[in-house]
Amino acid sequence: MSALRILVSVKRVPAPGAQITLTADARAIDARNLGFTTSPHEECAVEEAIRLVDTHGGDITVLTVGPPEADEQLRYAISVGAHHAIRVGNEEIASGEDPDPQATARAIADAVLALEAEAGVFDVLLFGNESADSGGFQVGVRVARALGRPIVNGIKAIDIADGVLTARRECDTGFEVYRMPLPAAVGVKEGINLPRYATLPGRLRAKKADVQTIDASPPRGGLATVQFATPAVEVTETVLLGTGADAAGAVVDLLSELGLA
């Protein structure tokens, strides 16, 4: 069984609670009182990389296109088991600008080629199915296309044997199975695994780890944000059916009314 070189692309995103507030100019989420996180699908992609390397040996590189603050997410990946961290950016990105999907993909593809020229081809490129904030459903596909590698999205199980990657995608009635030759790319979905938590030694290792930076100024693509808006909240008059077990009668009345009970 040969060792795997794996690259995982992760994005730093704010973690909003029940409500999202915008900055005064409506150009961004007001993140002053928010924590940041890695998009959930990508957190699972990092975990999947760790499990694959546990089985096959090899090493894991995490990469992000983002501001210096995104080192927090790269270091988190190292604390759970990734080996190398790469941050791709430029001054605009450092000041908080979120590049469009075409530019992001270009920056990632170029960085992958540069890293591969140094240390060899990545057997597997892992992405999230979609980023939590932008939800573009495309950066992974664009990178894979640029590099001429096969990619399937929405994957909830990965198995590698004899240079072939078998992937399962959930559908309404079960799973679809795909099989791709390596090197390959996969868009991973939450549910593929349960990500582990960092251990204390892991956190210490992450603290000391180097984050390599790569400069990139990809051309802009055709999708440009003008501003954000919060959707109008529908005001609902909630009908209280009662409290505790005593409400059961009123609930079943409602269910009958709806033709369900």
Added chain:
Amino acid sequence: MSNPVLVFIDHDRGAVGDDTRQAFAFARACLPDAAVAAVVIGGDTTPAVTGADTIWHVRHAELDDYAPEAWGDALHQLAAEVTPSAIVTTGTERGNEVLAHVAAIADEPFAANVVAATPGAPWQIRRARWGGSLLEDATLTAVLPILSCALHAYPSDPSTTSTTSTTSNPNVAEFVPVLQPDAGRTRIVDRVQVAEGITLTTAPVVVSGGRGVGSEEGFAAIEALAELLGGAVGCSRVVTNQGWRPHADQVGQTGKRVAPDLYIACGISGAIQHWVGMQAAKQILAINLDRDAPMVTKADYAVIGDLHEVIPAIVDEIRRRRAAT
């Protein structure tokens, strides 16, 4: 009259879902003056899709079953021939995936999760971000505009499917793309059947549990209620993270989108990432200890109390009334 709009039809071996009607509604809302040309990729029988002015049936041995790269190649080639005013679809898994491939091949932008769009140079679009909890106004500058609408953003209007010439068969034209030998390398090679009967996304009632359920065993009462109502069981992300339920049951931004007639949320606070997965439900009933939980204040109906008492009482009451009749 502008060039036709190509509507990618998400089908599985010929079976189409309600999302196809949403795609037609989206196409007609964006480009009311354009003819709607449905694109059905794969299969060897003439597709039976109603709601389009014309149908392109794209055929090739590599295309018979779903193959995202090859389907993307094929749709891109068809677009090069037809020069449509846009390519659109609904944001299903396959819809987004195939359009992303077309956009990558053409090096054109792709706007996913669109909730409103006005053509022009550039197009003005509004997109759902954060799974639907935030809106983004954006411009789309493209030679070939490629857009998917957010699921349930364009209600499938039955009249959309009958306004066209499709009482009889509309014009079906064939298109045979030229594919590279390895284009089919990401094809479905096998299927594993798991679920049968009612699924989470098609159930008329979803009974969902959150952290308040407290344990894997706690879901027994929720399952009993779902079964009595002919519904399916859903859950929040806390529940899947705890390992109480499989991720296939998760509703929300990183789980499933559901739109049942009734959604019963038990012990779920109503965080925005959960809400976006079930906001399309026709009626919402919240069962929660906390009168001020967002799920309670946004629901149509609520019961305040401990779900461990309320749900068994509802189950008993349904059984009692059924026994009495």
